[in-house]
Amino acid sequence: MGEDIDYSKLPRRDVLCIDVKSFFASVEAVRRKIHPLDAYIIVISDFERPGAVVLASSPKVKKEFGIKTGSRKFQIPEDPKLMIVEPSMSLYLEINRRICDIFRRFVADEDLLVYSIDEAFLDISATRKLFGEPLEIARKIQKIIWDELKLVVSVGIGDNPLLAKLALDNEAKNNKSQIAYWSYEDVPRTVWRIPKLTDMWGISYGYEKKLNDLGIKSVYELAHRNPLFLKSYLGIMGLQLYYHSWGVDYSRISEKVESKHHSYSKGQMLMRDYDSKLEIMAVLREMVEQICIRLRKYDMVCEAVSLYISFSKHEASFGFKKTKKLPRATNHTSEIALYFDAIFEENWRGELVRQINVSCEEVNPAEAYQLDLFGSIQSEKTNKIDNIIDEIREKYGKTSVFRAYNLSHGSTFLHRSGYVGGHKGASSLDKEEKK
Template sequence: MVHVMDYRYVPRRDILCIDVKSFFASAECVSRGLNPLTSFLVVISRPESDGGLVLAATPLMKEVFGIQTGSRKFELPNDPRIIIAPPRMKYYLDINAQIRTIFLRYVPEEDFLPYSIDEVFLDVTSSHRLFGSTIQIAKQIQMAILNELGLYVTCGIGDNLLLAKLALDNEAKEVTSRLSEWRYENVQEKLWHIRKLTDFWGIGERMARRLQNIGISSIFELSQTEPTLLKMHLGVIGQQLYYHAHGLDYSRINEAYQPIEKSFGKNQILERDYHDPNEVIIVIKEMAEEMASRLRNHFVDTNKVFLNISYSKYSPIRGFKHQMKVEPTNSSKTLKEILEMIFWEYYQNEPVRVIAISFGGIALKRGLQLNLFESPAKTIQVERLERTIDKIRKRYGYKSLMHASSLTNGATGIKRSTYVGGHQG
């Protein structure tokens, strides 16, 4: 017997999940007077290099050539129709601000939730008297963005954030209207027929493997599994997935996705293989200094430091990742020393291509952490110095005050200080 939820008493909202189709690539098309749906264009970081990474591609690039985000420049076919554009992050942020202005014509700030630079949630439950039905509002937004900015947007509609997102990802992107509506009444016919576990919001490759290990290979099977069994194998997330498999999500936009514990992370793909480990250390210190400044700007400390090093694709080994628990700190000096220590302990004399650093265990700063090997006066002096450096750089830019090592071979801080979101502005 199939178990179906009774939806008569669950809350219902009118939620839109809206995605700008191939945002970066579409914005580049519009700037050139081209239609994003009929053009062959890719946005590539470091387009001068064959290893340049595709950040966005127009729908035709995906459909005709199979080129999508994550492809490399050398994979592009030799076709004169293809336009290669370097990323312009400041331009995309400006377009994003214009799109946001359009959204806020239809909902107040508290009913608007940015999910990424090209995707948002809107709660239009209170907007019907002014703008009509939910579908009418969605169509008005689509037309406003197309007419004013030349961009095509796709929209999922649902009774909650989950159903709206699933409607967007699993149906709206496949239909000509670029609009799909999934309500509680559609759970059995639509949600339970999602093709793969990883097509479901919140289930990645790792979680899919864990579900398959306990005999669950579809969303329907997930919905029919006892929640106590799911909790036993997966913890609280198992119970959450059970209710999600029935389309239930009680999150509200004005209270959704406020994590109790955040993490700060930074990832850098180097422009070449670094064979000299001392050059790697320079980049690690630059990254650590920038991230420590972010901690101080948020008045928080970290107590968990994580370093992930990936070696060259020509190396016989992949690299290493290691984390270390530390006393709560946001000191550039301390964090640089810890990361350097981790690097030298695990480095295996292979060329490095990718460096990733993250700080976890984030908590509000409660006081100054004293050091047994350093006088309190010295500790206070170092903290004041670091905050002074933060203020100078914030006002005058990174190059106004930097370490001499940032001028040496291999350093990337000066060049990357002109980037936006890790790419050229």
């Protein structure tokens, strides 16, 4: 039971979890010489689609209009104060790099974990003697990022990564100082008072429902249930959630866990509902080719492929997700495309398609595999063709050479050739600045 948890025997680190407030929107505000906290900026994925997703909105937009990440373009009210802008992913990645360089002034690489483009964990246990107490270091980092980049950051401080993340999400972001510290001893007045189960890091809506079905409606109630009871119903996750509710987390940033198998994936929300098989197949093959280019770039091969097709809202069913094991590991576009084609052919019945996600699963270094005797000659020819195309594109750009289906009706290749991470690499403002 929880009463038996002895915090004095648990590892205690000095961990910071740092988040840039409304990162994309803040960067857009700074480039327009507006204070991020005074801006009314909304970054939207695509101007052309009414259902386009909001990627970020300034704090004032969230507070006054309720528009936040995940909202849709059609939900944005017509108000002269609101400034709707396109994303500039290349700029965001560059700013992220500069922020990480600032973090490296305080920790070694092994003690820095970049959690997302706008959030990172820093374990300052080994360097606090050089820079001061955790609160002092948090303030220094805030000041440097403001002085050099004019961005506002929130900092959660904890005895482990879990407590630092919870402090960030549940207190720091709402504090005037934008800093909060949660220790083991604070758990009864901090963790147990988190208002909703889904506000607890690691509890999804699915697990919230499972816990609700067990009569657990709050983090406090979770912390005071028998852990063996939770394990019997939820398995090992039941125990993990129980110990998390007591602020227990043994993970250490410098001991990053690498998964046994990796996957490379790519997703695309289509501009409209697609009903033509030829159009859908053209987009599917374009996406498969993009993943295969990545596989070859890092000299990796995959052993399985997975296809997720989401249907239009006008269809009765949501779509399908299917995985197919490959007879041998490969990174050749033509080979891998055949298996994606087969999955699509076997499962599509003429429904309207709105979203496509492709994934190459069980990815490992190519050197770990040996070509089979009969397939080696043909494979070598295919490999040469793929590599030549890759080299031309690397040197002269994505659109310097492309396949015939990239010109077919419904293809999105040329339209999306300037995108980064699925979003526009440069906005119209970027293009104007280059003139």
